[in-house]
Amino acid sequence: MSSSPYEGLHDFVDQLPEIAQPLVVAVLGMIPYVEGEGSAALGILVGIHPVVAAVAGATGNILAVVLVVLLSSRVRESVVARRSQRATDALGVMSADPRDEQPNRRSKGRQRLSRWLVRFGVPGASLLAPVVLPSQLTAAFFVASGVKKGWVILWQAVAIVLWTGLVAAAALGVVSLLGW
Template sequence: MLEWLQQADDIWQYLGLFILAILPWIDIFVVVPLGILWGLSPVVVSIVGFAGNFLMIVLLALFFRQLAAWRQRRRERKGITAPTKRETRARQIWERYGIPGLSIVAPILLGTDLAALLALSFGSSRMRVVVWMGVSLVIWTVILALGSVYGFGYMKWI
C-alpha cells in the first residue's frame, strides 16, 4: 500500500497520510517523516498528520465509556487481571507529572492513542485529555517536521 501511495498524486498521498495518522499505533512519528521523505510539503504533511492523529484523540474521548467497557470484557475473557508494563509506566508518569507530563512523553513511550485512553481511565477529564494531547501533538509535530526537513536535507548533501 505504501508503494502505491508514494506513487499516487499529491492529494491521494495527503489523504493516505491522513488515514495512516488516524489509525491506532501509527502516530505522527511515522506519518510526518514519511510524507516529508516522499517530497511533500512539510507544512501540509504536518497539518494532515496532526489533524488525523488529533481526530483519533477526540473520537477516543467521545467514545471512551464504550471502549473501556469493551476493553474490560476482552481482558476478562483472556483472564488478564494485572496491568501491562506500558500501563504501569503510564500510571507512574501520570501520578508523578499529571496529564501534562503524560501527554508530553506519551508519543515516545506509548503512542498518543494509548496514552489518551490510559489518561481517561486514570480519571482525567475528557477536555483536559483532548487539550493536553493536542498541545503535545503540536509540539511533536513541529519537532518531527523540523527534524525531518533538516535531517533529510542534510542527508542529500552526503
C-alpha cells in the same frame, strides 16, 4: 544529488492528485504507532511539503484521539453507572470509586504511564507518553483513569503537535542533509 530509498513511494505519491496527498498522510496519522510523527516524517521523505505533511499528520492523529476519547468516556460512564447500580442494588448504598476494583496486573508501559500521571499530571504525562505508548492508548488510559475528556483532548493535542513538529523538523533535516 543522491537517489532516495523512498524513490518508488515518491513516484507513487506524485501520481496522486495533490489534494489526496495530505489526506493519505492524515489517514496514516490515525494509525497507532505511526501517528502524526511517523506519517509526517514519511510524507516529508516522499516529497510532500513539510508543513503540509506535519499539519496533515497531526490532524489525523488528533482526530483519532478525539474519537478514542469520546468512545472511551461513553464506555467509562456505562461501566461506572453499571457498577454503581449493582452496588446500590446489593448494598443499598453507592459504590466506591470504580478504579479501586481494577486488577493490579498492567503492562510496563501502562505502569510507567500511571506513575507519570501521578507525578507530572495530565500535561506532563501527555508530553512524555509518546515515548512509551501511542496517543490513542494514552488517551483511553487517561479517560479510564477518570480524567475529564476535554482535558485529555487538550493535552493530547498539544503533545501531538509538539512531537509531530519535532519529528517533522528532524525528517526535513535528514532530507536536506542527504540531498533527497
